[in-house]
Amino acid sequence: MKWFSIAAALVGPAQAGLRFGCSTLSIQRLDPLVEPGNIPSAHVHQIVGGNGFNATITTSDVSTTANCTTCTFSEDFSNYWTAALYFKARDGRYKRVPIYANADLESGIQGGMTIYYTQLDFNSNGKDNITAFQPGFRMTLGSPTTNTKDAAVKNTGLRYTCLQTVMTRGAETPDFPTKPCPAGIMAIHHFPAQATPTLHIKAMHLLTKVRCWDGKNLDSPDHQSHMFSTTKGAFQNAGPCPSSHPIRVPQLAYETLWNTTGFNDKSLWPTDGSQPFVWSTGDDKGYSTHGDYIFGWKGDSLQKAMDSTCMFTGCGSPNGPLKVQTGAQQNKCAVQNTVTEDTEGWLTSLPGRH
Ligand SMILES: *[C@@H]1O[C@H](CO)[C@@H](O)[C@H](O)[C@H]1NC(C)=O
Ligand SMILES: *[C@@H]1O[C@H](CO)[C@@H](O)[C@H](O)[C@H]1NC(C)=O
Ligand SMILES: *[C@@H]1O[C@H](CO)[C@@H](O)[C@H](O)[C@H]1NC(C)=O
Numbered sequence: 001m002k003w004f005s006i007a008a009a010l011v012g013p014a015q016a017g018l019r020f021g022c023s024t025l026s027i028q029r030l031d032p033l034v035e036p037g038n039i040p041s042a043h044v045h046q047i048v049g050g051n052g053f054n055a056t057i058t059t060s061d062v063s064t065t066a067n068c069t070t071c072t073f074s075e076d077f078s079n080y081w082t083a084a085l086y087f088k089a090r091d092g093r094y095k096r097v098p099i100y101a102n103a104d105l106e107s108g109i110q111g112g113m114t115i116y117y118t119q120l121d122f123n124s125n126g127k128d129n130i131t132a133f134q135p136g137f138r139m140t141l142g143s144p145t146t147n148t149k150d151a152a153v154k155n156t157g158l159r160y161t162c163l164q165t166v167m168t169r170g171a172e173t174p175d176f177p178t179k180p181c182p183a184g185i186m187a188i189h190h191f192p193a194q195a196t197p198t199l200h201i202k203a204m205h206l207l208t209k210v211r212c213w214d215g216k217n218l219d220s221p222d223h224q225s226h227m228f229s230t231t232k233g234a235f236q237n238a239g240p241c242p243s244s245h246p247i248r249v250p251q252l253a254y255e256t257l258w259n260t261t262g263f264n265d266k267s268l269w270p271t272d273g274s275q276p277f278v279w280s281t282g283d284d285k286g287y288s289t290h291g292d293y294i295f296g297w298k299g300d301s302l303q304k305a306m307d308s309t310c311m312f313t314g315c316g317s318p319n320g321p322l323k324v325q326t327g328a329q330q331n332k333c334a335v336q337n338t339v340t341e342d343t344e345g346w347l348t349s350l351p352g353r354h
C-alpha cells in the first residue's frame with residue numbers, strides 16, 4: 001500500500017491513468033507479431049488479454065475476433081506478452097517460475113500481468129491530448145537477441161526489481177537480481193524504453209514516459225520504428241513528440257511478478273555463485289527481456305478512458321467509463337494451446353532450445 005498511496009498522492013485533477021490486472025491467457029511458443037505463422041515460435045511466452053490470440057493474427061483487429069478477455073476491463077481484448085521465466089537447477093533441468101498477481105487488483109486473478117496506460121505522468125496529462133492506439137496497431141519493446149549489458153542499460157524501459165515485499169518499487173536493475181528476492185522478481189516493461197527521470201520517489205518508473213506515434217503506420221518492419229523511442233535520443237527526459245512522430249499515445253507498461261521464492265534456497269543455486277533464473281530465450285543475464293503488444297480495445301473504450309479524469313480502479317464502472325469483470329470471470333477466459341509441448345514440468349531443455 002505504501003507505494004500506491006505515494007502514487008495516489010500525486011494525482012491531480014486532470015488526467016486518466018489505467019492500472020489493471022490480466023490473468024494468464026496462455027503459456028506457449030507462439031509469436032504472431034515477430035514470427036507470424038510459426039508453430040512453434042522460438043521461445044515460450046506468457047500471453048494475457050483477449051482470446052483472439054493465435055499464431056497468425058498479423059493485421060486483424062482482435063477486438064472483433066475475441067469474445068472474452070483475461071483483463072479486468074472487459075472491453076480490452078488486446079494481447080500483451082513477454083518471455084517466460086525458468087529456474088535452472090544444478091542438475092541442468094528447468095522449471096517454469098510461477099507468476100503471482102500484483103497488489104490492489106481484482107481479487108483472485110491467476111498469474112498474468114499488471115497493465116498500465118498512463119499519460120504524461122501522475123500529475124498531469126501535459127498540454128497534448130492523448131490519442132488511443134488504432135485497430136490493428138501493434139509494437140514490440142526490447143529484443144530477444146539483446147546480449148550485452150551496455151545495450152540493456154540503454155533500454156531504460158526494461159528493468160527488474162528484487163521484491164522484498166509485493167509493494168517494493170524502485171532500485172531497478174537492467175539485469176536479473178544477483179541475490180534471492182524474498183517476494184520474487186518483478187519484470188518491468190515500459191513502451192518505449194525511456195530515460196528515467198531523477199525523481200526520488202518510489203513510483204519513479206511510472207513517471208514522465210511519453211510515447212509518440214507516426215500517425216500513419218499500424219506496424220513497421222522492426223515493429224518499433226513507427227513509434228518514437230527515446231533510446232535513439234540517449235538519456236534525456238521525454239520532450240514533445242518529434243515531427244516525425246507527432247501523435248501522443250498512452251504510455252503502456254507491464255509488470256510481471258515472478259514468484260521465485262520456491263527456488264530461493266541458496267543450496268539450489270549454481271556452485272559458482274551465479275543466479276539461477278533464465279528467460280525462455282536461454283538468457284541467464286536478463287538482457288533479452290522483451291514485450292509485445294497488439295491493440296484490441298473495443299470501439300472507442302480506450303479513448304473514452306484517456307479523455308476521462310479517472311484513475312486506476314476509479315476508471316471502472318459504476319463511476320468510471322469502463323466495464324469491469326471479476327477475477328473469476330477473467331480466469332475463465334483462455335485459448336487452447338496450439339503448441340502442445342510441456343512448458344511446465346521439470347524439463348531437460350528449454351522448449352525450442354535443444
Ligand atoms: C487466427 O485468427 C484469425 C482472425 O480470427 C483467423 O482469420 C485465422 O484463421 C486464425 N488462425 C489460426 C491459425 O487459427
Ligand atoms: C468464443 O470464441 C471461441 C474461440 O474463438 C469459440 O470457440 C466460442 O464458440 C465463442 N463463444 C461464443 C459464445 O461466441
Ligand atoms: C484537446 O481536445 C479538446 C477536445 O477535443 C480540444 O478542444 C483541444 O483543442 C485539444 N487540445 C490540443 C492541444 O489539441
Ligand SMILES: *[C@@H]1O[C@H](CO)[C@@H](O)[C@H](O)[C@H]1NC(C)=O
Nearest residue numbers: 098099100101259260261262
Ligand atoms: C510463492 O511461492 C511459494 C513457494 O511455492 C508459495 O508458498 C507462495 O504461496 C507463493 N506466493 C504467492 C503470492 O503466490
